[in-house]
Amino acid sequence: xxxxxxxxxxxxxxxxxxxxxxxxxxxxxxxxxxxxxxxxxxxxxxxxxxxxxxxxxxxxxxxxxxxxxxxxxxxxxxxxxxxxxxxxxxxxxxxxxxxxxxxxxxxxxxxxxxxxxxxxxxxxxxxxxxxxxxxxxxxxxxxxxxxxxxxxxxxxxxxxxxxxxxxxxxxxxxxxxxxxxxxxxxxxxxxxxxxxxxxxxxxxxxxxxxxxxxxxxxxxxxxxxxxxxxxxxxxxxxxxxxxxxxxxxxxxxxxxxxxxxxxxxxxxxxxxxxxxxxxxxxxxxxxxxxxxxxxxxxxxxxxxxxxxxxxxxxxxxxxxxxxxxxxxxxxxxxxxxxxxxxxxxxxxxxxxxxxxxxxxxxxxxxxxxxxxxxxxxxxxxxxxxxxxxxxxxxxxxxxxxxxxxxxxxxxxxxxxxxxxxxxxxxxxxxxxxxxxxxxxxxxxxxxxxxxxxxxxxxxxxxxxxxxxxxxxxxxxxxxxxxxxxxxxxxxxxxxxxxxxxxxxxxxxxxxxxxxxxxxxxxxxxxxxxxxxxxxxxxxxxxxxxxxxxxxxxxxxxxxxxxxxx
Numbered sequence: 001x002x003x004x005x006x007x008x009x010x011x012x013x014x015x016x017x018x019x020x021x022x023x024x025x026x027x028x029x030x031x032x033x034x035x036x037x038x039x040x041x042x043x044x045x046x047x048x049x050x051x052x053x054x055x056x057x058x059x060x061x062x063x064x065x066x067x068x069x070x071x072x073x074x075x076x077x078x079x080x081x082x083x084x085x086x087x088x089x090x091x092x093x094x095x096x097x098x099x100x101x102x103x104x105x106x107x108x109x110x111x112x113x114x115x116x117x118x119x120x121x122x123x124x125x126x127x128x129x130x131x132x133x134x135x136x137x138x139x140x141x142x143x144x145x146x147x148x149x150x151x152x153x154x155x156x157x158x159x160x161x162x163x164x165x166x167x168x169x170x171x172x173x174x175x176x177x178x179x180x181x182x183x184x185x186x187x188x189x190x191x192x193x194x195x196x197x198x199x200x201x202x203x204x205x206x207x208x209x210x211x212x213x214x215x216x217x218x219x220x221x222x223x224x225x226x227x228x229x230x231x232x233x234x235x236x237x238x239x240x241x242x243x244x245x246x247x248x249x250x251x252x253x254x255x256x257x258x259x260x261x262x263x264x265x266x267x268x269x270x271x272x273x274x275x276x277x278x279x280x281x282x283x284x285x286x287x288x289x290x291x292x293x294x295x296x297x298x299x300x301x302x303x304x305x306x307x308x309x310x311x312x313x314x315x316x317x318x319x320x321x322x323x324x325x326x327x328x329x330x331x332x333x334x335x336x337x338x339x340x341x342x343x344x345x346x347x348x349x350x351x352x353x354x355x356x357x358x359x360x361x362x363x364x365x366x367x368x369x370x371x372x373x374x375x376x377x378x379x380x381x382x383x384x385x386x387x388x389x390x391x392x393x394x395x396x397x398x399x400x401x402x403x404x405x406x407x408x409x410x411x412x413x414x415x416x417x418x419x420x421x422x423x424x425x426x427x428x429x430x431x432x433x434x435x436x437x438x439x440x441x442x443x444x445x446x447x448x449x450x451x452x453x454x455x456x457x458x459x460x461x462x463x464x465x466x467x468x469x470x471x472x473x474x475x476x477x478x479x480x481x482x483x484x485x486x487x488x489x490x491x492x493x494x495x496x497x498x499x500x501x502x503x504x505x506x507x508x509x510x511x512x513x514x515x516x517x518x519x520x521x522x523x524x525x526x527x528x529x530x531x532x533x534x535x536x537x538x539x540x541x542x543x544x545x546x547x548x549x550x551x552x553x554x555x556x557x558x559x560x561x562x563x564x565x
Contacts, residue, residue: 038161073306098177149171188469201371246429271335276341297320312332332356332359338357490517510554
């Protein structure tokens with residue numbers, strides 16, 4: 001195979017990333033769990049580890065498992081910057097992976113349907129399991145992950161927050177007293193103390209007076225201060241977030257006012273509303289539009305959702321409304337405001353949602369971020385824990401001085417019949433302006449630390465370790481550059497900056513065009529033309545072909561077409 005010499009990648013690791021790499025290198029077990037707060041740089045850590053592992057073990061594949069379809073492409077793009085060529089559109093139908101690709105990116109959902117094919121692909125491979133707790137979303141998913149990646153040589157599991165296993169244990173994770181035991185952990189408080197890694201987050205909590213008809217026919221009225229049982233508390237939260245009441249529009253207005261203030265010094269600052277479902281997301285976008293505020297909507301049923309999220313990330317639109325799509329892992333550093341308008345109230349989901357606004361942005365002095373919350377007791381408890389981490393860090397800086405909450409199930413009113421019996425009468429926000437105004441020093445709780453806000457300023461990136469990484473050899477031998485792996489001037493490599501995957505897509509399109517021309521010129525059937533081109537190029541399936549083989553197939557097709565003409 002003809003390949004070019006790869007360009008080195010120069011990276012600066014944060015101290016925690018360097019420490020975690022050392023811990024991984026010293027771990028003799030095949031499994032390693034790294035838990036690091038959102039925004040800390042788990043992707044950089046994992047890809048650095050992958051480059052080092054593949055360099056030490058020539059011929060080894062890399063498999064990355066991501067939670068969502070959107071994140072597959074985000075991982076592939078990040079890997080390319082490290083000289084790693086990953087296929088995010090891999091399918092079990094494709095057969096063997098071309099030898100000029102380092103590996104693939106797949107999802108947990110895809111693992112559940114393709115575990116046998118992935119077991120063949122991952123034999124002896126380095127596997128990265130991003131947000132590994134998703135393997136516990138469904139018992140079948142956990143079994144599939146075990147089958148698919150049991151043959152791997154090394155498994156690096158990542159998570160943005162500590163997690164429990166309240167049902168079945170997640171594969172490849174070590175547990176102690178039902179709690180996942182991390183091999184390396186880097187928390188939000190530590191990241192704040194390092195400065196230049198994450199933002200300090202503040203939590204304006206908005207009370208309200210809600211009135212609704214319960215499924216049993218009883219008319220109920222309550223504020224978030226009232227002590228209710230789980231079922232009634234769930235109904236109260238759903239009533240507050242309803243499009244039919246006044247609580248949600250009021251909170252959206254307060255959040256937008258805060259965003260407008262931030263955009264005076266950070267013009268690209270954006271806000272995220274996490275909605276309950278697709279209809280709820282559309283309704284929230286309409287509420288904002290009625291106030292002259294445009295909003296991007298990204299829901300899982302929209303085939304263009306990933307593109308919408310990516311465009312929002314590089315644009316200047318003020319708001320994006322999403323249903324889970326932006327709750328985990330999605331890299332949108334310009335998000336500074338979030339409105340928690342969903343009935344999903346597990347601590348894990350809450351921390352993931354907060355993680356969307358914590359990523360530090362260089363060049364912005366005031367780094368504070370805000371998450372507007374219903375003053376639900378569960379959310380109040382979660383925010384208090386994170387606020388305490390922030391306050392402890394700020395207090396330590398000011399003075400120079402040096403239990404986890406249980407998960408709560410997602411709100412669910414029960415079956416469709418119960419849902420049909422539930423109806424909102426009204427909801428009104430209480431003390432919304434006061435809560436938003438108090439979001440300056442410390443909206444998480446009145447009368448607590450707020451005198452010094454060193455952690456709110458930009459800070460500088462913590463001192464770290466600089467590494468120079470060479471792209472690892474491909475399973476088929478050699479090294480490729482981002483510019484391509486074919487000869488200069490060939491169809492796949494004549495445009496600078498094309499990745500191996502982009503070259504393959506381009507060459508496959510050209511091969512498809514030449515096959516159509518040959519069908520018209522020779523009278524052969526389409527399958528017969530493709531079979532002959534594959535024979536001439538020495539390949540079994542076009543999906544398994546390398547850039548060089550696709551180029552050779554195209555050259556044979558052109559010669560054949562000239563003879564046929």
